[in-house]
Amino acid sequence: MTDRALVVVRAGALTTVQDRGRPGYAHLGVPRSGALDAPAAALVNRLVGNPPDAAVLETTLNGCAVRPRSTVTVAVCGAPCPVAVGGRPAAWGAPVLVRAGELLEVGAATAGVRSYLAVGGGVAVEPVLGSRATDLLSGLGPAPLADGMVLPLGAPYGPPARVDGTPQPRPPAEIVLRVIPGPRADWFTARALRDLATRAYRVSAASNRIGLRTEGPALERARPGELPSEGMVLGAVQVPPDGRPVVFLADHPTTGGYPVIAVVRAADLPAAAQALPGTPVRFVPVRRR
Amino acid sequence: MRALPVGDDALLVEVSSGKEAQALHAELVRRRAEGALTVREIVPAARTVLLDGLADPARWAAELTTARIPEVPAHARGPIELPVRYDGPDLAAVAERWGVSEGEAARIHAGTEFTVAFCGFAPGFGYLTGLPDRFHVPRRATPRTSVPAGAVALAGPYTGVYPRSSPGGWQLIGTTDAVLWDHTRVPAALLAPGARVRFVPVEDA
Numbered sequence: 038m039t040d041r042a043l044v045v046v047r048a049g050a051l052t053t054v055q056d057r058g059r060p061g062y063a064h065l066g067v068p069r070s071g072a073l074d075a076p077a078a079a080l081v082n083r084l085v086g087n088p089p090d091a092a093v094l095e096t097t098l099n100g101c102a103v104r105p106r107s108t109v110t111v112a113v114c115g116a117p118c119p120v121a122v123g124g125r126p127a128a129w130g131a132p133v134l135v136r137a138g139e140l141l142e143v144g145a146a147t148a149g150v151r152s153y154l155a156v157g158g159g160v161a162v163e164p165v166l167g168s169r170a171t172d173l174l175s176g177l178g179p180a181p182l183a184d185g186m187v188l189p190l191g192a193p194y195g196p197p198a199r200v201d202g203t204p205q206p207r208p209p210a211e212i213v214l215r216v217i218p219g220p221r222a223d224w225f226t227a228r229a230l231r232d233l234a235t236r237a238y239r240v241s242a243a244s245n246r247i248g249l250r251t252e253g254p255a256l257e258r259a260r261p262g263e264l265p266s267e268g269m270v271l272g273a274v275q276v277p278p279d280g281r282p283v284v285f286l287a288d289h290p291t292t293g294g295y296p297v298i299a300v301v302r303a304a305d306l307p308a309a310a311q312a313l314p315g316t317p318v319r320f321v322p323v324r325r326r
Numbered sequence: 327m328r329a330l331p332v333g334d335d336a337l338l339v340e341v342s343s344g345k346e347a348q349a350l351h352a353e354l355v356r357r358r359a360e361g362a363l364t365v366r367e368i369v370p371a372a373r374t375v376l377l378d379g380l381a382d383p384a385r386w387a388a389e390l391t392t393a394r395i396p397e398v399p400a401h402a403r404g405p406i407e408l409p410v411r412y413d414g415p416d417l418a419a420v421a422e423r424w425g426v427s428e429g430e431a432a433r434i435h436a437g438t439e440f441t442v443a444f445c446g447f448a449p450g451f452g453y454l455t456g457l458p459d460r461f462h463v464p465r466r467a468t469p470r471t472s473v474p475a476g477a478v479a480l481a482g483p484y485t486g487v488y489p490r491s492s493p494g495g496w497q498l499i500g501t502t503d504a505v506l507w508d509h510t511r512v513p514a515a516l517l518a519p520g521a522r523v524r525f526v527p528v529e530d531a
Contacts, residue, residue, distance in 0.1 A: 063367040063378065065515040066445040165509045175449050176490075177509065220330035220338045266446060266453075268369030268376025270336050292371050292446035300333030326334045 040106040041158060041190040046140060048182040049101035053171035053246075054160050055153075056092040062166055063291040069271065070172035071287050073246060073310030074151055077115035081155035084112035084132050086195040091159030092169040094182070096152045100143035101182060103154075108136045109190065110157040110197045116149030116208065116311055132197035149208035149311035158191035173246050174288040208311040212240075214284065214301045215323045216274060221264065221296035225276070229256040233274075233282065233298060233320050241281070242314035246288040248275075249309045251318055255280025256298065263294040272301035274320070282320070284309055327395075329387035336378040339390050343373070344443055344455055344483070349398045350375050351444075352520055370444040370519045372453075398441075398520070405439060405522035408487065410478055412436075412527060414498035416466070420480060423463055432527060434461065435499065440485055440523040445515065450489035450507030452517035457485065469495030476502045478525065485525075487517075500525070 045052075055078060058071025072078035072095055079089045094101065100118055105111075110132050113120050120127045121142040127133045135141045143154055162169050162179045171178040182188075222230060238253035256276050269275070273285040275295045284301055286309065299322065301309070312318070327350070330338040341347050351370035354377065357363040363386075366379025380386055412432035421431035440456035457480075465481045470493065473479070477488045479496030488494060489506035502525075506516050517523060 060366055060379070062449075063369045063376075064445060064519055065449055066447060066451050067449045166514060177449060217331070217333050220332045265372030265374075266444070267338060267371040267374040268367075268378065270332055270376070270378050272333060290446065291369060292444070297332070300336075302334065325331055 041192070042106045043103045043156065043160070043188045043190060044106065045101070045182045045184055045186040045188065046104050047102035048184050048186070049096050050099050051097040052101045052182040053095050053173070054092050054162055054179050054188070055095045055170045056168055057090050058170050058287060059166045059168035059172075059177070063268065066175070066291050067166065067177065068172050068174050068288050068291060070168065070170040070178065072153065072170075073287055074115050074153065074307040076307050077151075077153045078155075081112045081114045081153045082159075084114070084130075084198050084200065085110045085155045085157040086193065086197045087155055087157065087159050088194060091155065091191070091194075092162065094154040094160065096143055096146075096154070098150055099145045100152060101154070102140060102142045104138060104140050105135055105156070105190070106137060108134065110193070111135050111141060112155050112197075113143055113152055115151050115153040116146035118146045118152050119144035131200055150313060151310055156190055157193040157197065161189045161191040172288050174290060208313075209308060211317040211319060212305075212308045212312045213319045213321055214305045214309060216299035216301050216320050217325050218299045218322055219297075222298050224258060224260045224264075224296040225298055226257045226259045229258070229298070230322075232256055234322050238282070238318040238320070240312045240314050240316045240318060244312075244314065246286055248286055248289060249284040249312065251282050251284075253281060256282065258296075264296055266292040266294050269293045269297070270300060272303060272306055273297045274299045274301060286310065327391055327393070329390050331383065331387065332376070332378070335380050335383055336376060337380060337383050337387055337390070339375045339377065340373060345398070346395070347371065347373055347375055348441065348443055348520065349395050352398050353395050355520075371446070372444070403522075405524040406516065407524050407526045408502045408504045409528040410436070410500045410502045410525040412500040414478065414500045416497035417499045420463055420497050420499055424461055431499070435485070436525050436527050442517045442519050442521045442523060443484070444519050445517070447486075448489055448492060449509075450515040450517065451486055452519075452521075452523075454485040454517075454523055455483055457483065459483070463497055465495040466497060469493055473498065474501075476504070476506075478502055
């Protein structure tokens with residue numbers, strides 16, 4: 038039996054193991070976690086023949102490099118970036134064969150933030166509450182990658198997809214987040230709701246897997262103080278005391294006391310996960326489906 | 327009872343007291359177990375219960391605003407007992423605020439039956455209610471950068487136990503050796519919403 042594992046040669050700025058997360062435990066204070074750009078993670082899995090819930094690697098800005106101990110099929114999607122195998126350029130967005138001992142390099146993103154690397158068989162670290170995802174808020178799941186770490190791989194599921202490449206939208210120059218007002222829109226003035234819908238916001242460099250922080254006009258409160266803690270959802274636009282909206286991403290806390298002025302449509306969150314600091318953000322109020 | 331829409335597929339159901347929130351949570355969990363309610367998450371909190379990942383939020387909004395919620399049923403199971411040493415660095419300050427000695431403060435706390443109102447902050451951290459209003463205490467003016475795992479703490483109407491070492495602003499009154507969270511155990515969380523809890527004083531080991 039070959040040694041199915043990946044050796045981490047260059048961990049990169051922040052590379053984590055991600056899958057579809059651990060929903061269903063919010064009542065115990067457990068964040069859902071999981072890949073921030075879920076469609077990209079599902080796509081890389083499909084390219085290497087994995088089921089959609091197999092664990093992949095999520096990089097941040099500057100990629101990573103790994104050396105498989107056995108021959109594997111890999112694919113890289115999400116943020117576009119150069120890919121190299123054994124020093125030779127290889128395809129992005131398509132299945133690529135990496136022989137045992139060859140170096141696979143996922144380069145720095147040329148657009149967007151997070152690239153996804155899937156390996157046939159998936160990353161097979163021990164699951165925690167049914168998921169292998171690293172949750173940076175609560176510390177559940179494996180630690181972020183570090184140089185020299187060895188990640189076990191599962192047995193391949195099946196043949197990789199037969200595709201030469203995959204059309205994917207480039208991360209846009211501006212992100213448009215459709216929001217449904219509430220549940221606490223009444224904690225803000227009419228002007229704050231107008232500001233949210235019409236003024237220019239930008240992605241803050243303080244953004245992370247917990248939330249997309251923004252810079253822009255402070256939203257004016259109609260009521261001071263904090264709410265008693267209440268449950269929070271993915272995509273909640275929470276407004277802390279500085280008035281700058283924060284969009285909750287996968288590692289968000291399960292409860293919170295700052296009012297949520299609106300909630301971003303789930304379909305718009307992958308774009309938020311790929312937005313570089315400084316990217317303009319437009320919040321567009323829409324009606325509930 | 328108000329049902330506030332949250333995004334496309336969630337509802338935040340707001341009630342007027344913590345007790346009502348606990349009763350509503352118990353009722354919603356019961357309806358889910360019966361198969362009447364299909365939902366990804368039922369998250370109780372101080373005055374609300376969040377239903378996230380609901381198939382039909384509009385129907386549930388209508389149904390819940392008129393529903394009659396039975397009081398929390400008496401638990402068939404006895405309380406979970408947490409061994410505690412009342413040795414926290416804020417015990418003296420809490421006792422002074424309560425106008426009693428430290429020993430009396432420990433007796434008051436150990437003589438109270440608590441209920442896990444909800445969880446949050448960290449996996450396995452329960453917000454326990456049960457202390458009467460006159461024993462509510464504020465958070466510390468300056469949070470500690472590190473509170474040890476097992477610290478038994480008070481803030482506002484709540485008692486909590488830190489499942490792991492973390493920063494924290496609650497008043498520390500004691501220490502428990504109970505393991506609040508262990509993801510290799512089933513269930514991982516010792517305390518889940520609705521559970522009853524008692525603190526049982528132990529001698530220093």
